[in-house]
Amino acid sequence: MLEEGKDSELSLDELKAELSLLRKQVKELEQDKDDLETLLEMTTEHSDTVEEELHGKAEAAVRESERRLRMIIEATPVAVVVTELSSSIIVFANAIAGPLAVGSSSEQIVGQKMTNFYVNPAERAALVTLLGKEGQVDHHEVEFIRKDGLKFWVDISMRYVEFDEKPCILAAWNDISHLKALNKAASRFVPQEYLSFLNKDSLTDIHLGDHVTDEMTVMFSDLRSFTTISENMTPQQNFDFVNAYLGRVSPMVRKNGGFIVKYLGDGIMAIFPGDADSGVQAGIDKLNQANIYNVERVEQNRLPIEVGIGVNTGHMMVGMVGEAGRMQGDAFSDDVNLTSRVEGLTKYYGISFIITAATKNALVDCSKYNIRFLDKVRVKGKQNTLTLYEVYDADLPQARALKKASHRCYELAMKHFYAQEFSQAQLILLDVLKENPKDKVAWRHLMKVTECIENGVNENWTGITIMTSK
């Protein structure tokens, strides 16, 4: 290096050496500068290369991810549709959504309003409102209609999504028409009323032994004349006849809030969980249906049918019996068994409709019906005395009017009878029969009274009719 104050003293050789050193240093500096430039250039270039490569990879990854998503959505066996939130216009539909909605390709439903496919467009509005409130809608059953008019049920779920940077709704659904049809078919075997009665939502929840124990009204009804009528029928005619009859009377049970527990050939066993009135009303309605049916039958030169109905109220267990692989509804208790016997007594008395005192006492308003005392009986195999009443609301108008006219006299005669005032009872019953000779019950009582007069009665006499056969 040059030293201050010694400039003039430097020799030529020294100056040459100094110059050479300086040149070397400049060369090194230039090399360093070149290196730095190269380094900067290389780093920048490398950066660009890598950035380009990563960008390409990212784009490819997005494309691949889109391809996979589309593949999954297209392959999914569930209809998927995206609709604009503001307009409800379909902006995307997967392959399966089209055929489901319009019966043709998916392209055709893009651009259309989703509301067009709802049988009841208000239902969609309700679902969108629910989506707004809950943030999601899961498994709602709605009915869709295709362009060709075909209606079908779907199980639909909804979510909010962003699609093409717009707020949209993604809806996915499954066609459940088949399931609905199956449920409907199943409900013919186990009716919805029976399910609700057992506190079950679905048939799949029903298990052997499920039951409800409560005070209920039970009804047995039977086609009394069935054997006579069916004698000359082919098997097919038999089925048609029984179904024609059951088809007319069964709805009367449902109409009055009851349900049919089971069919017993032409017989029906029904339960009324509500008040006893519903059971009595159902009985009257059934007999009225039978009367209408009889008008048709007589017009067609066929024998009229005779129906016997017994109704009782008491504690009973209603539930599922059988075995795990085959079960059916049933009801049992002493009161249920008794009802079957009571129904059988309609034949003995020659009337259509008998209720027990338990039912009569349970009626909310017994003045609504035409009910008269029938008898005190002890059925075979039972110790207790049963007081029975006849409901004659469904007697043909003339018979009903006659029974109504003699109602008081008839019941007065029965009072005399149980007070062992047989002669008074006999006189009144004769009067009743003079007005209404077709009153089979009055005839039966007259025979009893007459027998008491002729043979006398002992001190243990109670007047109770003992049934010696079932």
Place this chain on the structure above:
Amino acid sequence: MEIIRDDYQVQFNSDNNTVLCSGSFRLTGSEYGPIMEILNTVADEQPEFLIMDLTALKFLNSSGINTLCKFVMRLRKNNISTVKVVGSNEFAWQKKSLANFKKLLPSLELEFE
């Protein structure tokens, strides 16, 4: 001498004078310090020749290429001219970026496999 991490590795094998860099280098500038140290030590040992095996070097960020360039410059400064860099055709960026080493050390030999 080596640095072994899950995502990147630097090793020097003195038997065949080979520096092996493999994996993905996504470190920040100062994190390359320990790597630079190894490379400087290798360069300062004045080997007669040197091989850089980069065949398993998947990714190298800017600070990484910077570190390798400085290593090549150090080799040049130490007059080690017989240098071979082996890269891989599998990683596209290597073709472009590694070729630039020749600007720093013209005698450097490049090979891709």
